[in-house]
Amino acid sequence: MDVVIRYLTGVTAAALLTACGSNEPEPESTLFDADGDVVSLGVTADADRVHVVWVERNSDDGVGAFHAISDDGGLEWTEPVAIDTDQPPPDRVHRSNDLRIAADGDRLLVVWQTVGDGFADSGPMVMARSDDGGAHWQPAATPVADDDTDSHGFFALSRAPDSAFHLAWLDSRDGQQGVHHARSDDGGRSWSAVTTANSATCQCCWNSLAHPGDETVLMYRGLDPRDMAVASMGNGDDDWSASEPVGRFDWFVDACPHVGGGLATDDNGALHALVWTGAEAHSGVHHLRRGSGGAWSEPEQLGRTAARAADLVATTDGGLLAAWDHGSADHGIGVAHYQDGAWSNPATLGGDARRPGFPLVTATDDTAQVFWTERREDGTRTWRATRLPPR
Template identity: 35%
Template sequence: MTNDMQSGRKHGLIVSLKVVCLVSLMIFGCSPGPVLSTEAPENIALNPANNAVYAKSTLGLYDISSFDVYVDQEIIHLIASGKRAAHNKHGSIRYTRSEDGGHQWKSPVTVNESLPAALASRGNDVQLAADGSHLVSLWQTEGEFPTMGPMVSAYSPDAGQTWKRGANPAIDNDGSQAHIDVVADWKGNFHAVWLADPNENGYQGLHYARSIDQGKQWGQPVTLDDSTCSCCWNTVAVSPDNKLAVLYRNTAPRDMSLAQSLDAGLTWRHPSTVGDFQWKFEGCPHVGGALKYVGTGNIAQLHSVVWTGIEDKSGLYHLSSNDNGQTWSIPRKLGSMAMHGDIAARNRNAVAAIWNEMEPDGASIFYTKSEDGGTTWSVPKRLTEARNSATQPKLVATKHGFLALWTEKNNQHSSELAWYVFE
């Protein structure tokens, strides 16, 4: 406990021994079992403004440059990349999992010990999907030029204990293949999307491929849109009845578009724009969106959060669809200066949204909850202080509650992974 107190002082947290004990119980619980690796000190942070307590770690790395989180069968799978030491140039990738909603974690496993390093950053994060004991991870690695390169595919047949290299979903290793996302459907197939310009026509396009053998090989890639925003992350979601939906940022206007497949990726359609703001912008905002299916069978509801920079309406908005993305609710603004956001749901009624809010001293994490399927929302709650420069949170839901994760800077100015569990 003395080490925890020293770590707390190091982060400007002067708390009593009694408080540290209580905090430890709140974060990690009392039950036995493996917890997060102690290769690097585990830290506990307290926001004095509202007494929000959350945990932080680097998973044994020097810092965390990117991460992804995925829930399958109530197990939370977490993957993160970062440098092993300050002088390292390339990113190492670590995997861990939690079976109790994010309170306790297994000791991290290195994914790319013998695989290419990750060229990843927030917004171009290493990606992960799971189907039972089968896991697939995708990330960008360095190619001919220092800041761009092809995708790397890795798969694990044993719940993340060992990893092997799979084929590149893009087939070739030419150019830049970035802003990747991957998901597993209910039949055990994996679906990947990414941005690339394989024909070198000067425009990044949205591409898709499917694996039917747990990530070892991938089918012929198809182009979903040959001209998209070139640096915004993409999100793919699968419905309870195995429909696929991809949320991405278009070019003209720079609003978020929906691509959809009703036959597990064989054919695609473009049913709607998610937030028809008609934002005309020639640059790249570096902001994607979030998309989640909620419900059962063919009556599932779609929830999304999208950001727009249009004048006088700039901000993060929530929308929902009751007809599989054909039409959307009136956009409802979240927060004040909200930007990077995510959304999750425990059921059709219990929905939560999270984002980082831009403030004079930096960026802070806020979240809000809805108990009526997104019709009304609670007053946003602050999780972090602006001076921590917390950014780009992710949100997942299990039977244990909601788990929020994000990255923030510590006093040494390296990034740590932070997480918080709430109901």
């Protein structure tokens, strides 16, 4: 694997972590030097390898998806490979409707939305797969009909412990936006029948997937109220459980906030969620925990009232890493670690970045990574990867 530095700027120790009383080593940060405007970002990790995919829009109005790999926890990256499969390019993608990637060794799967006949010309999903770790890409089957040009978006894409890929998305096949799911056992060559977890959801908030034990759990934003909710399905089942709220905030609003949440499973099989609500008495990002077969804990707020756009990942030390957008233009990205039932004091990354937002988190065998997009001096966006040291 050829690692290139010429595509990168700012590969230095970053004095950006400012937690009250923190004695942790400083993280290291890499700012990617994108050729165009990075409008969408997706990440995943598999063992010690980190994958990033992104969409660039260039001045000639060309749009393309790219993939790169890091084997050192996010500091050095391979030369980007264009995901060019002669399929429709990404369209209507943005930081609350990102392309997604999942990995199972050298088998990779990517999904994005393209133009079509849906609302505001939004269109169907497009999928690409690689069987050689991203060196070459080819078209992948999708779980919807080839002639379906309606809108499919706000994806969750995951790889379960049994190596199956799971995909969840929103579409309005039942006359109302709802959340749907399919599974692939052969790396994206074919898909199960589509199942519907809830036929009436919020219109445009991203979804999350997790796989505790023998379950697949899907988290999405409900319709009335606009609280986050989960539904689950056992391996081999065809039916979803009844939906249950994740935090009863009773947020009744006739609007879509364009904010989903994060979902992760710890070493004990407990399910953890990060959810955002705009309910006046509870506004902000909250953590909740559910043990096997149990009820959700009371919400615990993380960060400021203005915090939003959070992500969550399980780390190899048995804990969790959470990241969120502080919610104002240049105030950085909040992060906290969860260990032994308690959260660390929140810290801030990207304090010197221009408009950092929509963080994503991954974890490898001995480090964790926080990604976000930020503005450059010319107003275009690029992405940054920050490697957090072992705890």
